[in-house]
Amino acid sequence: MSKPLEGKVALVTGASSGIGEAAALCLAEAGAKVAMSARRAERLAGLVARIEAEGGTALAIPGDMTVEDDARRAVAETVERLGRIDILINSAGIMEAGGIENCDTAIYRRVIDINLMGTVYTCAAAVPHMLEQGEGDIITISSLAGRKGGPMTSAYSASKHAVNFMTDGMRQELGGRNVRVTTLMPGATETEVGDNISDPNWRAAIQAHVAKEGAVKPRDIGEAIVFILAMPRRTNISEISIRPTIDTSA
Template sequence: MTSPNHGPLAGKVALVTGASSGIGEAAALCLAQAGASVALSARRADRLAGLVAAIEAAGGKALAIPGDMMIEDDAKRAVEETVTALGAIDILINSAGVMQAGGIENCDTDLYRRVIDINLMGTVYTCAAAVPHMLKQGEGDIITISSLAGRKGGPMTSAYSASKHAANSFTDGIRQELGGKNIRVTTLMPGATETEVGDNIVDPNWRTAIKAHVGKEGAVKPRDIGEAIVFILSMPRRTNISEITVRPTTDTSA
């Protein structure tokens, strides 16, 4: 691991939500390797503890803040504890998310609500809590981990696609609000990436299909997304990579 005193993000403080697995976990590891102090939030406290131990063993600095980003008070607490314990919040990575499958026939509206509450409102809650600190500091970076599903709809995945469309629009909207105040905002849309995103899908057929999709040969690795995040953050402050897509090389769709 790069020394925290010499990496491109040395001296920066990052909060990563959804940090217990997948892209969030990889983002935390890559940020720490790049020199940032990292606060980690997710529901699974045991996994966060293991990630903190791994980062610290490699010479980095990390803090676990267990919580559920669909609960506004948890999102606010994650931001406030980051600032209290680490002195600032320079970087916010919105990686907490969930996927479910279900159609409009016999629609389970609770399923829709949960997907939107986490994927959209969880992002709103953390941004609303973090931006005042960034404005006071005079700079900041926000990256929302969205999905290529945010560019199109699909049968049985309309809740997920709708939540990601909304997250994309929200993220670009605040980019336009905050760019003149030295806060850079980025929408990062991964294609098929090896994560646990399909593990908790209720419908067994769609759970199998999504797990096969993200586990297929040539799928993007979570660390690839983590390295893309460091690349975005390492650009000169005059440059805001406002939107970036990372997909498997074999994905040649439009």
């Protein structure tokens, strides 16, 4: 089996489920050593066992990416225990309902803290190492919701719109020094993204949306991540959208 990422070291945030979990597995299959961070330590331990059972190298670093010290520690432990950090996959994120009428502003803060600031924290910690190494790759998992708003998606869409533009700003800032940066925007993907939404009606709607026939699978996103990383270094796929084939609006 081809291992295009042999010798690389990756850190994946939000790795305990969904896209983050699939990304970790696909990176390991492609030959990378994979450090993984998320709040659910027991799930990370299970994922380490799966990767090691297939002959890979994996490291669990439990933590909350909304806490800057945790985010910086995840990067520092990756470098300390695996020797470097070549790849950062920012997959930690949440979805919440977020209209403006009678809104709970704490929900807005929570969504922005995880989706935007968690990404800022890990990038700020990883970039100095990548620049010192002379190369690196950062892929931020955003969403097609970052391209359009809706009456109940204000918080989520605003956070992902901010992530999109912050990520592209990093691409322009770092590209000339051989650090490639990519925004990856999935459409409806079969994950647990809706399970923790506090509004019961919106929770049910999102759960149905991501479980519908033809929804993208997390592994599809993981394989796309490997494809992006395996491109020649002269090539930076700066932005990619992945939608279900049968639903062009998703």
